[in-house]
């Protein structure tokens with residue numbers, strides 16, 4: 623669905639270096655980025671500010687022409703066949719609107735239907751689904767400028783789906799939304815991916831978006847790909863420790879000598895123990911069995927490193 627090979631984009635930047643002097647230099651915003659996204663995947667494209675995410679997205683959607691490298695999205699070269707591409711993919715920019723500000727939301731949808739030449743039955747069905755799942759009925763007839771950010775974003779997502787795209791590219795879709803709106807949007811997008819098979823590529827700073835929506839992460843920093851893989855694999859690679867928290871029936875001495883345990887923190891006078899272990903040295907099941915030979919276990923939980931910890935460690939690797 624997406625094929626990116628050694629993609630580069632440079633910008634010429636002019637800076638003032640004296641009263642009358644200006645120096646021109648070249649910034650490489652995207653520097654030899656390669657990755658593929660298969661049909662049906664949901665991929666998170668993450669990185670710190672200025673990493674090159676938006677520049678990549680703009681090249682994938684035909685807004686920017688690459689300086690060099692190869693891109694194909696949905697079978698076409700985005701910057702050469704932008705029109706063709708807009709018929710096949712949907713794009714949502716959290717900070718830019720594709721709706722007509724002064725028109726009621728419904729009229730924007732009608733205009734998009736005409737632009738994309740969507741058949742009446744398909745249009746009616748897709749709109750009905752979005753109205754229902756994104757709960758738009760209360761504000762369909764209101765001008766877009768009067769909508770709250772959350773309502774507008776639901777409108778933006780609907781607008782991007784009316785022509786039935788096979789790929790939806792989202793740049794910061796949940797930025798600025800309150801928790802409830804974020805969750806509603808995530809639920810909708812997760813359903814779009816899993817039940818309707820729409821491929822998703824999204825950039826975000828909100829790692830809950832990734833946790834909820836994207837089994838795979840592409841991590842970029844300073845224009846280059848730092849890591850690419852399933853979240854679970856990246857977690858195992860950069861954060862090899864897990865924590866088994868056991869509540870014991872009776873207080874016990876710290877169980878730090880069990881095989882694979884690298885640290886122990888004891889609480890409640892030894893009733894609760896946090897056993898940090900390396901996933902490449904033992905499994906949770908083996909450790910639980912070992913604990914059970916030493917003390918009677920009342921309750922337990924295995925904690926994984928938080929996703930923001932994983933991403934922080936990936937950035938720190940550079």
Ligand SMILES: Nc1ncnc2c1ncn2[C@@H]1O[C@H](COP(=O)(O)OP(=O)(O)OP(=O)(O)O)[C@@H](O)[C@H]1O
Pocket residue numbers: 633634635649650651669670671672673674675676677678
């Ligand atoms: N039009 C432009 N002219 C000059 N430099 C640019 C231009 N657009 C982006 N850049 C530079 O390219 C680099 C990557 O920017 P980009 O917007 O792609 O990052 P980002 O990962 O999307 O960041 P953020 O998370 O802050 O949105 C930055 O150093 C930015 O200043």
